[in-house]
Amino acid sequence: MTSLSTTTRPWSPLFATVFGAIVLCWLIVAFIHLYFFGYASMDSWTLTAPAAMAKVPFALTTPFLGTFEGADKAWGLHWPGGLLLTSIITPFLPHHPATYISISICYWLMLSLAAMALVNRLTGSPWLALCAFAFVASDRTCFSVAWFERYELLGGAIAIVAIMAVCNRQDRHAGMRSAIIGATFFLLPLIHPVFSGVGLALVAWLGFRTWAIRSPWKPFCIAAAGYAAGWAAFVGYYASRPWLYAIFRNHAHQNLEITRDNAPPGIRTFLLHLSQTDRPTRAGAIVYLVAFAGVISLLRGLWKSRDNWGEFLSREDLGIFSAVGLVSALVLSQTTYNPYYWTTPWPFAVVLACMVTHWLLQRFPARRRLVGGALIAILLLHASYWAGRTWIWYKTGFVNLRAAVSQFAATLPQGGQLFVPEVLWDNYAGGNRKVFMNSLPFSAGAPMQQRYASYIAPLMRSGDVLVIDALQSHATLIDPHQPGWKEIGHSKITYQGEDKLHGFDMTAYQKE
Numbered sequence: 375m376t377s378l379s380t381t382t383r384p385w386s387p388l389f390a391t392v393f394g395a396i397v398l399c400w401l402i403v404a405f406i407h408l409y410f411f412g413y414a415s416m417d418s419w420t421l422t423a424p425a426a427m428a429k430v431p432f433a434l435t436t437p438f439l440g441t442f443e444g445a446d447k448a449w450g451l452h453w454p455g456g457l458l459l460t461s462i463i464t465p466f467l468p469h470h471p472a473t474y475i476s477i478s479i480c481y482w483l484m485l486s487l488a489a490m491a492l493v494n495r496l497t498g499s500p501w502l503a504l505c506a507f508a509f510v511a512s513d514r515t516c517f518s519v520a521w522f523e524r525y526e527l528l529g530g531a532i533a534i535v536a537i538m539a540v541c542n543r544q545d546r547h548a549g550m551r552s553a554i555i556g557a558t559f560f561l562l563p564l565i566h567p568v569f570s571g572v573g574l575a576l577v578a579w580l581g582f583r584t585w586a587i588r589s590p591w592k593p594f595c596i597a598a599a600g601y602a603a604g605w606a607a608f609v610g611y612y613a614s615r616p617w618l619y620a621i622f623r624n625h626a627h628q629n630l631e632i633t634r635d636n637a638p639p640g641i642r643t644f645l646l647h648l649s650q651t652d653r654p655t656r657a658g659a660i661v662y663l664v665a666f667a668g669v670i671s672l673l674r675g676l677w678k679s680r681d682n683w684g685e686f687l688s689r690e691d692l693g694i695f696s697a698v699g700l701v702s703a704l705v706l707s708q709t710t711y712n713p714y715y716w717t718t719p720w721p722f723a724v725v726l727a728c729m730v731t732h733w734l735l736q737r738f739p740a741r742r743r744l745v746g747g748a749l750i751a752i753l754l755l756h757a758s759y760w761a762g763r764t765w766i767w768y769k770t771g772f773v774n775l776r777a778a779v780s781q782f783a784a785t786l787p788q789g790g791q792l793f794v795p796e797v798l799w800d801n802y803a804g805g806n807r808k809v810f811m812n813s814l815p816f817s818a819g820a821p822m823q824q825r826y827a828s829y830i831a832p833l834m835r836s837g838d839v840l841v842i843d844a845l846q847s848h849a850t851l852i853d854p855h856q857p858g859w860k861e862i863g864h865s866k867i868t869y870q871g872e873d874k875l876h877g878f879d880m881t882a883y884q885k886e
Contacts, residue, residue: 455564469804
């Protein structure tokens with residue numbers, strides 16, 4: 375592969391105007407789709423509600439579970455980094471569903487901008503960088519992650535910033551560079567299981583590269599120390615609360631059981647990953663294939679330059695680190711059946727695909743229009759998901775799902791306790807009413823679900839309200855068909871997705 379430019383050209387006024395307009399339009403469209411044609415999920419309860427309900431930064435609890443197994447003292451269902459970072463700002467923001475969706479969109483924007491910045495540094499082409507932004511910002515799986523308010527997007531942005539920091543060997547702002555390296559590698563073990571492994575792979579490759587090109591060891595030492603400190607913080611977070619660690623270990627074990635029962639790691643899971651990329655067009659699979667071609671080209675160049683690694687590693691620094699990120703994220707994302715983990719390799723694949731595109735434009739200048747046209751065609755296919763979702767929304771009469779959920783919540787009797795499905799949690803964030811979830815995630819496991827059912831059963835009193843959503847992802851632990859419950863309300867708005875029914879079908883019961 376020929377040498378790639380690592381010098382960035384100043385943006386022209388035309389490019390800056392086009393980019394600003396694209397970002398503004400994307401923010402508006404993303405918010406409209408995620409807020410008005412979206413609704414709260416079990417993932418958003420487990421991964422956003424604890425930060426949303428924090429009274430002060432870092433004070434995570436597990437809301438709407440009462441005192442069940444220490445839920446009022448801490449949270450321990452997953453890697454804690456994303457929630458801890460989010461809790462820095464949520465105590466000072468209004469408790470409203472729009473707030474939480476806006477935060478999730480900000481994380482998506484950060485990832486898109488990070489991929490754009492890396493491609494701009496890698497190729498020196500602002501227009502290829504804009505394509506990288508568009509590929510990440512239009513991705514279907516990224517949309518789902520933002521909808522469910524997860525932290526794969528934030529983790530990807532942190533990993534890309536880490537790569538750019540370790541590859542920036544300019545003397546200017548050396549102190550700032552060291553601080554960024556230390557902070558990003560500290561966060562990677564805390565933010566997500568996949569990025570915990572990606573961080574280790576980046577540290578290992580940074581050490582090898584430092585040895586191979588005989589560069590100063592300071593960046594490697596800072597990255598390794600930051601990464602080790604991140605794991606120490608992770609262990610300390612759970613080790614200081616043994617009961618919290620037991621919950622975390624239980625959820626991790628249940629996730630492994632789900633993976634083993636549905637799709638064992640290996641080529642089957644990998645093929646499933648590619649087949650589900652940006653349905654129905656699967657255009658994202660083309661991006662992965664081009665990115666794999668880039669990885670093979672880099673490996674070939676590494677092998678050919680084995681007698682003089684220093685020059686090659688210095689020249690292809692950004693590309694090789696991106697390849698390390700892609701391969702490690704791809705391998706680690708296959709260890710689980712969780713489809714949202716498959717978002718983690720995507721920004722690295724986009725970066726490498728843009729690198730290959732730049733190489734093709736340099737190698738075949740007479741075919742610039744053909745290469746550019748193919749790139750735009752793939753991008754339009756990839757972004758067609760938004761057109762399909764808009765069409766589905768149009769067929770519903772552009773229904774406002776959030777408003778419908780809020781209107782139903784407003785009709786419920788005041789006073790008494792509430793037992794609600796996940797679709798209602800963000801309507802009661804920050805309120806004074808005593809609210810309990812009517813279910814727990816699948817990953818809680820049957821024993822914990824039974825303990826929770828035994829916990830809430832004695833709490834129910836006359837006048838309490840139970841809401842059950844026929845479409846809730848996790849079955850209710852309370853049976854309203856037993857004597858003593860009467861139906862008091864119903865609300866239903868559904869639409870057919872590609873593989874299942876979406877929306878809500880809620881029925882309210884009151885205890886007599």
